[in-house]
Amino acid sequence: MFRWGGERAWVAGGRGRRGALDRLPRAGHEDALQRHQLLRVRGRSVAWVPPFLLLLCITYVDFNTTGEFRIISWIVLVPGIAAAICGVWGTAVFAVLALVTYVVADHAWPHQYQTGLPDFILVAVGGILSILACSVRVRGERRMLHMRDVAETTRRTVLRPLPPDWGGLEHAAVYLPSDVEARVGGDFYDIQPGPHGTRVLVGDVQGKGLGAVEAAAALLGTFREAGYHEADLATVADRLEVRMLRHRLHTTALGREDGDRFATAALIGFPQDDDSAVDVVLFGHDPPLVVAPEGVRQLPPGDGLPLGLGELAGEGPPPVHRVPLAPGETLLLTTDGVTEARDGDGEFYPLAEDLARAVAAEPRVAAPRRLVAYVRDRTLRHCAGRLADDTTVFAVRRRAPGELGRNGRLRS
Structure with a gap:
């Protein structure tokens, strides 16, 4: 049994169910x-x-x-x-x-x-x-x-429940918030199907508290609209950058001290015209891992700055890279809670190496639900349950054509 500040974790994905993973009872009303x-x-x-x-x-x-x-x-x-x-x-x-x-x-x-x-x-x-x-x-x-x-309404507004096979994707997520009362923090993710393909956004707003929640909600709202309507993924990326800048101007005008807030993010597009590749835009976020029964590889690192800092580059949004993604390969995206998890000796959790050993021993770990559960457990074990930041583990892959559920092409 692991302790992470009395927190409660929940899993979304698989067949669309969410199961509470109670490690310890929460204080207060629980x-x-x-x-x-x-x-x-x-x-x-x-x-x-x-x-x-x-x-x-x-x-x-x-x-x-x-x-x-x-x-x-x-x-x-x-x-x-x-x-x-x-x-x-x-x-x-x-x-x-x-x-x-x-x-x-x-x-x-x-x-x-x-x-x-x-x-x-x-x-x-x-x-x-x-x-x-x-x-x-x-x-x-x-x-x-x-x-x-x-708090539950806030969480469902920011991290809305995702239907099974949403947008033709098999997905799963684990989220461990650091804010006990809000039950949601600066981490965010969503899947948006649309006429130009399905888009995925995973990110982490700098800082904690309700200010980070507000910024995450602003970015997700923009993503849900632009991800549906815009044909070019680069335009979606530009809309996200502009939205972050507008949000900062608004909070600064209110006299709040979060005018320098930014967010790292990974924007991924699953194009309709190419089932063997994905389009990736990285805003200062760690590149996703590609996990398959054959092994683990990392996508090339991005060259973009975090959302809200793009004006420092002076060249517009980061470029869109199309990378191969074979059938059955799963994209794994994580936030700082995983990448910055340390053990008693101060060593970071070696995610890629650990996953490579796990997949070699059991190829079925590459499935999204198994994958996020494995990363969650191994991260908590590595840091003895003492997570220093919000933690999100998100896994997604295309469904095989014969496995698409009835929600596979629904629009929201």
Whole structure:
């Protein structure tokens, strides 16, 4: 089991399902959800059982001890326990039940052994405080659940779910965000089918936090429009560069200190007129790896600057390179969380070498879902689960003509 700051990872791809890969429970609302799930049997809540058993135990012990050792006042713990695991009404019921039980049990003893009014007040005040504490807890859990819904909506807006075989491509992705609350960071990816072929964008916005999320959302919005309408991939690349510059101008005008933000990205086009090649534009991003049962090779490094820094080159967007891609070969793209993962000795994770050994031992690792799962696990093992940045592992390849799903040519 690996730890990466209490994070939660999810996988998208394959047949279009997303499975949660929970390494560790998340703090806050997730803990609350897991607690309620653990206190259910066959769909019914059993949260009332612990405080009820405690009430019975205290009453039983009190009746079976000497008069010099009365513990009935301990019954104040019953509504306290209920406040932690039950609802407000359940806590109120236990507060009243504890008070009634106290009165009955105390009066069953001779007068000289009765604890009397002081402990009665203690149990009554303890019950009232437990109800108030439970109300605060429930309100906080509801607020956190609402924030979870907001964060989930943000994630689905930036990293929209991709249908299976979208654009005639078999794809899979693993995303580990560094922002626990937002559940999404500066990494982004998408697939956009269109009349000029299917385009893929994978990238990483410099920095963290909501500013990086905003920049990623701006770039993805431009990609989804330009990737569909523009016939030339170079024009799509130019639109992305202009969009990043416009986004920086906007944030600067708002007085924010992220006017120098940039993004590395890999823009890939799967042309309709050539099933044995892909068009690649690299904006300062590491070149993709081509993984196949026969081995692993790296595409030529790009000569373009990151998005937002293209004006420094003065020559427009980086050129488009057409590179061969045989049937069955998978393109693997990763972000800094993989390339900058270090072990205890400060050594970077040797991704290409490790994949070459894995494919040689098991050729089926080259399939997208197997590939992203393997890279995820090996990256986490290499850095002992301590990822320093958002981590995205994205794998994509063409479907064989006979394997295209019914969504293969759909347009969004």
